[in-house]
Amino acid sequence: MQATQPIEKRAAERGVSGRTFRAAAWLGWQIEANWTDPVIFFIYSVIKPLSGAAILVVMYSVITNANFEDPMFAYIYLGNAFYIYVAAVLTGVSWTVIDDREIYRMLKYIYIAPVHVPVYLLGRGFAKFAFGSLAVFITIVVGVFFLNLPLDLSLVNWPLFIVSLTMGIVMLAMMGLVLGSVMLLIVNNANFMGEAVAGALYLFSGAIFPLTVLPAWLQPVGYIAPISYWLELIRRALVGNIAQSFPTFAQFSNGQLLAILAGLTLLFTVLGFVVFRYCDHQARERGYIDRVTNF
Amino acid sequence: MDLAIHTEKLARVYKLRDAKKEQPRELVALRNINLDVRRGELFGLLGPNGAGKTTLIKILTTLLSPSSGVAHVAGYDVAKEPEKVRPRINMVSGGESSGYGLLTVRENLWMFAQFYGIPSKLANQRIKELLDVVQLGDRANTKSSDLSTGLRQKMNIVRGFLTDPDVLFLDEPTLGLDVEASLDVRKFVRSWVDDNPDRTLLLTTHYMVEADELCDRVAIINGGQVLACDTPANLKRQLQRDVIYRMEVSPLNGLQPEALEALGGVRKVSHEAKDGASVLELILAEDDALGHVVNTLTGKDIHILNLQKREPSLEDVFVNLVGHSMTEAESASDG
Ligand SMILES: Nc1ncnc2c1ncn2[C@@H]1O[C@H](COP(=O)(O)OP(=O)(O)OP(=O)(O)O)[C@@H](O)[C@H]1O
Ligand SMILES: [Mg+2]
Numbered sequence: 095m096q097a098t099q100p101i102e103k104r105a106a107e108r109g110v111s112g113r114t115f116r117a118a119a120w121l122g123w124q125i126e127a128n129w130t131d132p133v134i135f136f137i138y139s140v141i142k143p144l145s146g147a148a149i150l151v152v153m154y155s156v157i158t159n160a161n162f163e164d165p166m167f168a169y170i171y172l173g174n175a176f177y178i179y180v181a182a183v184l185t186g187v188s189w190t191v192i193d194d195r196e197i198y199r200m201l202k203y204i205y206i207a208p209v210h211v212p213v214y215l216l217g218r219g220f221a222k223f224a225f226g227s228l229a230v231f232i233t234i235v236v237g238v239f240f241l242n243l244p245l246d247l248s249l250v251n252w253p254l255f256i257v258s259l260t261m262g263i264v265m266l267a268m269m270g271l272v273l274g275s276v277m278l279l280i281v282n283n284a285n286f287m288g289e290a291v292a293g294a295l296y297l298f299s300g301a302i303f304p305l306t307v308l309p310a311w312l313q314p315v316g317y318i319a320p321i322s323y324w325l326e327l328i329r330r331a332l333v334g335n336i337a338q339s340f341p342t343f344a345q346f347s348n349g350q351l352l353a354i355l356a357g358l359t360l361l362f363t364v365l366g367f368v369v370f371r372y373c374d375h376q377a378r379e380r381g382y383i384d385r386v387t388n389f
Numbered sequence: 390m391d392l393a394i395h396t397e398k399l400a401r402v403y404k405l406r407d408a409k410k411e412q413p414r415e416l417v418a419l420r421n422i423n424l425d426v427r428r429g430e431l432f433g434l435l436g437p438n439g440a441g442k443t444t445l446i447k448i449l450t451t452l453l454s455p456s457s458g459v460a461h462v463a464g465y466d467v468a469k470e471p472e473k474v475r476p477r478i479n480m481v482s483g484g485e486s487s488g489y490g491l492l493t494v495r496e497n498l499w500m501f502a503q504f505y506g507i508p509s510k511l512a513n514q515r516i517k518e519l520l521d522v523v524q525l526g527d528r529a530n531t532k533s534s535d536l537s538t539g540l541r542q543k544m545n546i547v548r549g550f551l552t553d554p555d556v557l558f559l560d561e562p563t564l565g566l567d568v569e570a571s572l573d574v575r576k577f578v579r580s581w582v583d584d585n586p587d588r589t590l591l592l593t594t595h596y597m598v599e600a601d602e603l604c605d606r607v608a609i610i611n612g613g614q615v616l617a618c619d620t621p622a623n624l625k626r627q628l629q630r631d632v633i634y635r636m637e638v639s640p641l642n643g644l645q646p647e648a649l650e651a652l653g654g655v656r657k658v659s660h661e662a663k664d665g666a667s668v669l670e671l672i673l674a675e676d677d678a679l680g681h682v683v684n685t686l687t688g689k690d691i692h693i694l695n696l697q698k699r700e701p702s703l704e705d706v707f708v709n710l711v712g713h714s715m716t717e718a719e720s721a722s723d724g
Contacts, residue, residue, distance in 0.1 A: 117503035128491045199487035207504040208476035
């Protein structure tokens with residue numbers, strides 16, 4: 095018996111990654127920004143991040159008797175503002191698997207299209223990043239104008255800020271890819287999984303409190319949590335003098351922190367694609383690509 | 390021979406993980422499927438619920454790994470080279486409502502064209518033409534969440550043709566569509582294949598007419614096995630020497646239809662209850678056997694209400710192969 099004849103190369107086989115990313119980012123943006131009601135759009139993009147910051151400010155002022163001059167305030171406030179990216183990018187990338195499979199029921203059609211699925215997930219996450227940037231910006235602006243956040247643009251270390259931000263976002267996206275790949279194999283309770291991970295990262299990434307306030311036995315967890323290095327760099331870039339008044343990472347220079355962040359980013363990039371390969375294979379094996387669980 | 394689809398001893402086993410039981414139970418969905426579909430063919434997979442049609446399509450479209458055996462689509466191994474297969478295929482499943490509800494019909498389709506690297510201009514032109522085919526042209530700018538299930542399915546069908554695949558898989562494309570829309574889709578499916586000899590289309594159905602009137606060749610599949618594979622005419626020709634009667638009788642009074650098969654010259658009997666009466670489909674080796682059947686029935690005090698002799702249909706082919714009718718097979722697998 096003769097095997098089938100290959101059919102000539104198709105246009106669909108060229109430039110796969112580029113167009114996958116573009117179309118995915120476009121879709122992600124439509125989903126984020128396609129609010130028909132401007133009021134809902136406003137609540138979602140402005141009120142929500144601000145109310146998160148407000149809760150923090152209230153808690154802070156109760157504990158410290160409204161001492162907003164304490165460097166601790168800038169530390170906490172900035173950590174919280176940039177943590178918005180963690181939720182947006184990390185869950186943005188990984189949650190796409192659940193959304194597309196369970197809600198839109200399109201994952202199988204995306205999957206059989208000539209796209210790179212990891213790139214597709216990253217593209218969807220990119221839209222969340224762009225959207226999250228708006229929230230981060232608003233939160234910081236409000237902090238500067240209403241809460242005396244000591245942010246002086248002329249003192250900001252811009253090169254450090256841009257390099258750290260970029261690397262951190264890439265790292266978050268790749269962590270999202272690892273999580274999203276695992277989600278492919280979770281056809282029950284995927285909800286729980288995502289929130290557990292985000293919650294754990296929040297607690298142990300030094301976003302809110304300097305790691306030194308954690309009990310001694312928990313501090314090592316904070317040093318392992320990749321996000322804490324990134325947040326420390328961001329703080330140093332934006333409000334250098336204040337950030338350095340905390341001993342958490344005092345023994346590291348900026349260069350050392352950057353090297354650690356670069357290493358972590360590389361690690362998660364490799365991990366992201368390796369884990370995806372494995373989970374992708376397993377998911378096809380088990381028939382999970384189009385499994386709808388109705389959780 | 391130039392094959393668009395080729396499978397050899399293709400099998401798929403699902404592992405069912407029971408929360409209570411430790412050992413996963415195994416369900417054989419496909420066993421040793423050998424199937425060849427030529428390039429340019431409109432090929433039908435006909436079988437009852439649970440026959441394995443969707444499982445086969447999932448394997449051929451790279452969504453699911455085979456448990457054993459090989460499958461080639463458009464010249465490439467689906468398990469080893471899925472990235473070669475994907476640019477050349479597309480798939481549509483009927484009876485589901487999928488789509489990005491926030492996007493309009495046009496946007497949903499345009500985005501998929503992007504995923505396949507189709508230039509925007511060409512994509513928009515095809516979208517317009519195809520939407521008109523399924524009479525969805527006036528809804529192009531409607532958000533797809535505002536479409537009914539059937540209209541979403543039409544959008545989904547357009548998505549399948551939009552990328553002009555070499556091999557298109559349609560899993561029960563007309564399921565859930567109204568009569569008129571089904572006719573439109575069937576007509577378009579036929580002309581799409583006829584327009585270009587390089588196009589191949591495989592569809593699954595459990596509508597006999599769809600398989601009979603639409604497809605160049607049909608594989609009858611049941612219990613994960615291909616029972617027969619040929620043109621509808623050839624399949625029916627096997628029964629040409631047989632005589633087929635449709636007999637409407639009063640309730641069977643406890644008579645088992647199988648008992649009739651024991652009579653001389655009776656090959657197969659299928660039975661269906663209908664509005665308080667019973668309908669028997671009889672496949673007889675010769676006309677004389679009808680006398681035996683009638684005698685047996687009257688002996689049991691069963692009245693004959695209506696009797697028709699007719700040409701063999703695919704349904705009869707199915708009954709002859711499987712031993713019971715498609716509807717009987719389906720109610721058995723439901724329970
Ligand atoms: N993901 C799955 N896990 C376990 N068993 C499955 C799974 N999908 C299908 N099956 C089983 O495999 C068999 C074949 O199913 P399949 O969906 O291929 O049938 P089908 O011919 O498409 O039926 P239908 O006409 O109802 O669509 C059935 O017994 C079904 O219960
Ligand atoms: Mg099916």
